[in-house]
Amino acid sequence: MYLYKKIISKLIKEKITISTTESCTGGLLAYCITKNKNSSKVYHGGYITYSNELKIKDLNVKKITIQNYGAVSKETAKEMVEGLFLKTKTNICISTTGIAGPSGGSKKKPIGLIYIGIKIDGKLKVLKKNFKGSRMNIQKDCVNYIFKYLLKLI
16 A cells, blocks of 8 residues: 555655554554565554454563453553553554454444554554444554554654
8 A cells, every 4th residue: 555655655765763563453564564565664663463362471561450450451552552662662662452353342342443542752642443343443543543653743
């Protein structure tokens, strides 16, 4: 997709580094970055922390946060992105956690609910989005949303 190339080119031109930690998108965000030529100049790497244990072990998400709010929460997305920053020290850190389906949703946390943590130059924001469709559509829509959001920020 042209948007992905545009973002990567801009990151390279501005020398802005980026890293990711993904749960519900399962590596799709990292793939959409790394499929672009020269992405290694700015992409430092990522984590796929699908299990709560890895969120806790690899990203220092607090066990109590997951117990109190769940893995799919603003609080967990925030701690994921903060843990990622401690590991990578990149200019941009992004986390995704949510329910891509086709099952696992509830009234309180429906299928398609995703929290996106974005830390850019020390400023952290957590976005709450609700996407519709199949599992793959939800994942793709989430990644596309992130790239469009980044375009406005950089």
